[in-house]
Structure formats: structure tokens, C-alpha cells
Amino acid sequence: MAQKSGYDFVVVANRLAVDRITTEDGGTGWRRSPGGLVTALAPIMAQSDGAWVGWHGAADETLEPFDHAGMHLVPVPLSEQEVEDYYEGFSNATLWPLYHDVIARPEFHRHWFEAYRRVNRRFAEAAAAVAAEGATIWVQDYQLQLVPAMLRELRPDVRIGFFNHIPFPPPGLFSQLPWRHSVLRGLLGADLIGFQRESDARNFQRVVRHRLGYYIKSDQIYVPSEEPEPDQLSSLPGLHPDPARGTVARQAAAPQQGDYRIAEAKAFPISIDTQKIVELAERPDIIARSEQIRRELGNPETIFLGVDRLDYTKGIRHRMKAYEELLADGELTVGQACLVQVASPSREGVESYRLLREEIESTVGRINGEYDTLAHTAIRYLHHSYPVEEMVALYLAADVMLVTALRDGMNLVAKEYVAARKSGQGVLVLSEFTGAADQMRQALLINPHDVDELKTAMVKAATMEPENARRRMRSLRRQVVSHNVQRWAEEFLERLAELR
Template sequence: MGEKTARRPGGGGGYDFVVVANRLAVDRLTYQDGSTGWRRSPGGLVTALAPIMAESDGAWVGWHGAADETLEPFDHEGMHLVPVPLSALEVEEYYEGFSNGTLWPLYHDVIARPEFHRHWYEAYRRVNQRFAEATAATAAKGAVVWVQDYQLQLVPAMLREMRPDVRIGFFNHIPFPPSGLFSQLPWRQAVLRGLLGADLIGFQRESDARNFQRAVRSRLGLYIRSDQVYVVSEPSSDELGSSIAGHGEDPARGLGTRRTSAPEDGGHRISEARAFPISIDTERIVALSERPDIIARSQQIRRELGEPSTVLLGVDRLDYTKGIRHRMKALEELLAEKAVSPEDVCLVQVASPSREGVESYRLLREEIEATVGRINGEYDTMAHTAIRYLHHSYPVEEMVALYLAADVLLVTALRDGMNLVAKEYVAARRDGGGVLVLSEFTGAADQLKQALLVNPHDVDELKASILQAVHMDEEESRRRMRTLRRQVTSNNVQRWAQDFLNRLEELS
């Protein structure tokens, strides 16, 4: 499974850098002979953190992906991996339930209706406690612990109660909602107190950090100055564990009364909340875009599509936040108005499977597939199709070939923490071609301002942007892409990770 990771002498048998995430940094493989093994996950987070872990004696705590199975810690490619077991019921209630049935829709502006169930929260609290205990047992004295994402928002405070010696960072990969929406959550104070256990809390956008700060100020009454929250009391595990946590407001603990000045008695701890926009492994995408076989594959894709004048591309998880229905509505109206034709314009829609055990996602898939069938039935010709719909996940090599084949990338998310597909498309277009149509409700819109920014809820505006992209002259498209590429290539995922960890070090 890889060489044994050397532990730091005098580290108390623990690891100096610990990443805590819902999933481990590896995927299980089953070979033809029935044996199993592991391979490193291809995601950008693993790519960014694996070298740091190798240099600093690192461990990764997470679920290994199989329910009702307990594995011992093991080593793989320079990383010490600590599997946290989950039962099938916990996967249903903690992950599919509270994480993705309650938090995900609530944090994405209630595009879908969140569900609030006490037994879901209890499963969430119980699993977060298990992650915190595994982390406390793994970290060396004075270690740096970086907790990842919305599935583990209670872990920082739980870990701080067990291990006050460690430095704790937390990064929220999805949006953080406005205070008015967040206040709907029955366990709002428990979640805020859980996050405030971290020394540094990172968000994708400045607006997300501000939303969190407003929620802390209004729900907990804590003083905030220059992104720094003055935490005047720490929650106990009993507070985080109570199914009614967040309903009682105790002014003696700093709840329910807004502070207008910093505590004067020094009995506080600082927790900083600010934006650290995540990025991609730019060098890898650029290198793939230069490979002759991938360039040849991009040319083959265009031939297979019937050599349309313009290839539109959408790449998304099949999720109601991604605005897939909105872009198809816009294309359907453009076809009906004869502003475009299937001979000239083809939309390739990659919709990778997502949470197929959840009813709302199953219904979304049925709706999208019915829409594709209706549009193609109305507008296809014998030689050309209006929409080529692909409900698959593809390796990164095929995705880069699609990026090179596409004249226009449509990112029409209704709400998105960042949207790394937009950055991958820009990185792949070292030829200077391509146009990016980008929703203003993505984190990427804060940085990629030379894209055609759109409000995907406004179908007329979306139609106009698609036509502008289709008919944009080459000089303008190349000027925009040059600016976009400078931004993406100078801010890769390794720089994001280092910036966060450097700031965490400064705060300590």
C-alpha cells in the first residue's frame, strides 16, 4: 500500500499536519482477479495537499467510502490514512440527510427546500464527534489540523475541547448563506460555535465571509473587528450535542447581546473569518492541453458532432444548483426563434451522476433527460443534433479534449461556491481561443471578470450572452481569454493551500 510514513521524533506518536475531510484521499480499486487496492483521488484538494503532507509528516482522516466496514489506519504514497467508519444508517442520515438534505439546499440560497429533522442532526453531531476523536488521536502535540467543508462544521469546537494545543483551520468549499436564510436552521448556534472552534475559517468569496460574520454577530452577539471574531466562551460537547442547541440565548455566555467593543478582560480567543478563493492544478491542465493525442481527440470530437460552426459545452454534476435547465431553456428558445440552428450550433452537456439515491436528484435527472428528448425530437436533423447529452463521469484527459473542442463554455449555476470547471476551461485554452459565459452567482465570477457574466435566472439575458459568444469576433475573444488566463495561471491550487496555511501560522 505504499511506504511507511516516518513520524516526527518527539511528536508524541502523532502527525504534525492532519487533514480532516468527509472522504479519504484515496479511492478503492477492484482488479480483474478480485483483489483490491487503492489509488490517490484525482481531486484538486488532494493534489494541493499531498506534497505538503509528504514534507510535513501528514495524515488524512476521512471515510473510505464503504458503509458498515471498519478499516485500520494504513499508509499510501507518503500519506497516513485514518479511515472513519460509517454505518449505512449514518450515511443516510448524516450525509444524504443533514449534509445534503438540510445544509446543501440551505447554503445554496434555498433553491430547493431544505428539510429539518432532529434525528438527522443527531447523526451529524455523532459522526462529527467520531471524526474529532479520530483526529485528536492522530495529531501530534502542536499539530496543524485543517478541517474541510460543510459535512464537518462541528469538528473544530469538538477538537479544541479535546486538544487545545493544536492549531485548527476550517475551509468551507460551498457558499455560506445570508444571515436571514441561515437563521432558519434550528441548530444555527451549534453550527456557528462549532466553526468558531477554528483559529482560521476560510470561505470562497468575501460575501460568504461577511455572511458568516453577520450570523455570528446577530446570533451570538460576538464582537468582530477586521475579520477577527472575539470568542468569549467555548462550547462544551454537551452544547454541541443538544438537539435543541441554538434555541436558548444566554447573555452570560455572550449569546443574544451584540457586543460593540472588544472584551477588556482578555478572556477571549481570536477566530479569523476571511476569503481564500480556491483554484485548480493549473500546470496539470496546461500540460494535458499540449499533448498531441488530446489535441487530436478534440478534433475528433468536432468531427463526431458533424463539424458545427460552434460547439457549446456544459460540464456539471447533475445538481439543481447548476442551472442546467436554464441553459436548455435558453437554447430551446433560440432554436425556436431560428437565431441558431443544429447545423451551426450544438450543445454538449456532460452531467455526471450525483447522489442518485436521493429522490430530488432522481427526479431532476428525469426532467433533464425529458427536456433533452423534447428539444432533440423537435430540432434534430439526420446529420446534426441540438444537444448531445452525456450522463457520465469522464477522466481528466477526455475533459481537456472537450475543453479544446468547445468554442463556448456555459456555466449557468444558480449558486456555486467557486466552479472550478470555469477555471479548467480557461487553463486549457492556451491557444487563446474560446469564450466563457459565467454566472455571476459563482465564486469564479469575482475573479474571472473578462468572462461574459450573466444572471441565469434572466433567460433573455442568457440568450443574448449565448448569441454574443457565438458571434464574438476572434480579436475580442482572444483579448478576453488572455486576461482570464493570466488570472488563472497565477493563482493555482497550491498557492491557495499555501496562502491559507501561512495565514494560520501567522495567527498562531
């Protein structure tokens, strides 16, 4: 691809769309990342002559922009200290727990936020420099919430979209953030702000109304042309303390023509590359591998499967507690049932994640020590990341998929499992606190905090009449197959084009 002065479509994400690999001759190269976001946007970038701005994954290294697989890639350098403060610190020890209902306690450090602001500015400048006149720039996720406003300042000619892949918290939680006004104003720099669930979009609108007092109608937020600095809000005319909410609010009135611009906030539920999962599930070698997995587990009647990043939001501890109690009660027995838990490594530089891994591995050891037999194991625990082919084989082997997240923006594993089950067999047990629960109503929906309810659902899933299971799975597959990740991207970008 020839270098040009600007690109019509620019994606800004924390990571580039490629991973560095070691080639057969011992050199280094790049391959396209397997994630759903890259899968959805790569064809659009190829059609639009697009660029992708992101960190390439190595600290204290600066790379020049390069082309790969039909994309122009713009690496953003980060120092080791910035990775620690911006990424592991503010993004994953402040925002992540705060946005996930404070399941873990968020930490608030001023130097983390200063690093976050500095890195967001670097991403914004890189995107502004590479975008053509009137380009569309799509910013991705919670690590880059200040970028939209920075882009608007640098390039008022471009269309700006933002998508939040994780939940957005209710006003009472979000208001704990010391830099709440900076984050809100950062996000409101976008023309379109997308969320996974309607409830997330409503939470954002409520926070904007409560904290900033902006007028909102039909998902459209009327952003004043001249916005006050955060520390000036409480002194503005029309602003008053609201003791009932513990916030500063303003009586919102429809603004006068020309005093504002529109930022729209609404839900665009993300999905998966359905076609790829379906094609893999039909491959003879993957079907044979799924059968091999069942044999290696001793051909139990019911294989329960959990697939998660090792994260405290995923409800892995609750799942294991429910399974252990079912074994203790005699409602399940080892040999008749087996739990396979894939827990891919995650943020191992963050202390809370190291402690979680120790706790989970200790729990697995205790349960297996108590209930294993010479022929069968109670829990097969796999602390690895696996290629998609192996994951699809696991989906085919599993009778019951356990998605017990305590809070999750969407949870694409639930959709991948359903897409793989073309036979119509299999049962999905799904937490009502995932975005997927809004769309997948034929799953067995549960409150993962209620261990007794989770136990009941696991037994029901294991003993469900085959016709009932097939009826539920057929309904789930219709939803997943008709709403794939390409449709998600197209709907967001079409709406963004309409707004401008």
C-alpha cells in the same frame, strides 16, 4: 512510511484521499483521488509527514489505518444508516439547499442532526488521536462543521483551520436552521475559517454578530473563553430581541484582555491544478481527440459545452431553456450549433436528484425530437463521469463554455476551461452567482435566472470577433495560471500559522 506517535499535519475531510480500485489480478487496491484538494495537499503532506482522516466510501466496514502514496490514511467507519442520515440527510438535504439560497427546500429532522453530531465527533476523535503535539489540523467542508470545536475540546494544543467549499448563506437564510448555534460554535472552534468569496466571509461574520453578539474587527472574531449554551443566550445580560432582524442580538463591545481568543474568518478563493490542465491540453493525442469530437458532432460552427454534476444548483434547466428558445427563434440552427451537456451522476439516493435527472432527460428528448436532423443532433447529453484527459479534449473542442450555476461556491470547471485554452480562442459565459465571477471579470457575466440575458450572451459568444475573444481569454488565463490550487493551500496554511 513507518508508523509514528503523531503527525504534524492532519487533514480531515468527508472522504479519504484515495479511491478503492480493482487490480489486474482481481484483487483490490487504492489510487490517489484526482480531485483538486488532494492535488494541492498531497505535496504538503509528504513534506510534513501528514495524515488524512476520512471515510473510505463503503458503509458498514471498518478498516485499519494504512499508508499510501506518501500519506498516512485513517479510515472513519460509517454505517449504512449514518450514510443515509448524516450524509444524504443532514449534509445534502438540509445544509446543501440551505447554503445554496434555498433553490430546493431544505428538510429539518432532529435524528439527522443527531447523526451529524455523532459522526462529527467520530471524525474529531480520529483526528485528535493521530495528531502530534502542536500539530496543524485542517478540516474541510460543510459535512464537518462541528469538528473544529470538538477538536479544540479534545486537543487545545493544536492549530485548527476550517475551509468551507460551498457558499455561506446570509443571516436570514441561515437563521432557519434549528441547530444554528451549534453550527456556529462548531465553526468558531477553528483559529482560521476560510470561505470562497468575500461575501461568504461577510455573511458568516454577520450571522455571528447577529446570533451570538460577538465583537468583530478586521475579520477577527473575539470568541469568549467561556461560551454559553445556545439555549441560554436569550437570557444573558446585554442580549435583547431585535424585531427589525427577527433575531437575538447583543451590543458588541471590545472584550477585556484575557476573556477571549481570536478566530479569523476571511476569503481564500480556491483554484485548480493549472499545470496539469495546461500539460494535458498540449498533448498531441488529446488535441487529436478534440478534433475527433468536432468531427463526430458534424463539425458545427459553434459547440456550446456545459460540464456539471447533475445538481439543481447548476442551472442546467435554465441553460437548456435558453438554447431551445434560440433554436425556436431561428437565432441558432442545428448543424450550425450544438450543445454538449456532461452531467455526471450525483447523490442518486436523494429524491430531489432523481427527479431532476428525469426532468433533464425528458427536456433533452423533447428538444432533440423537435430539432434533430439526420446529420446533426441538437443536444449531445452525456450522463457519465469522464477522466480528466477526456474533459480536457472537450474543453479544446468547445467554442463556448456555459457555466450558468444559480449558486456556486467557486466552480472550478470555468477555471479548467480557461487553463486549457492556451491558443486564446474560446469564450466563457459565467454566472455572476459563482465564486469564480469575482476573479474572472473578462468572462461574459450573466444572471442565469434571466433567460433573455443568457440567450443574448450565448449569441454574443458565438459571434464574437476573434480578437475580442482572444483579449478576454488572455486576461482570464493570466489570472488562473498565477493563482493555482497550490498557492491557495499555501496562503491558507501560512495565515493559520501566523494566527497561532
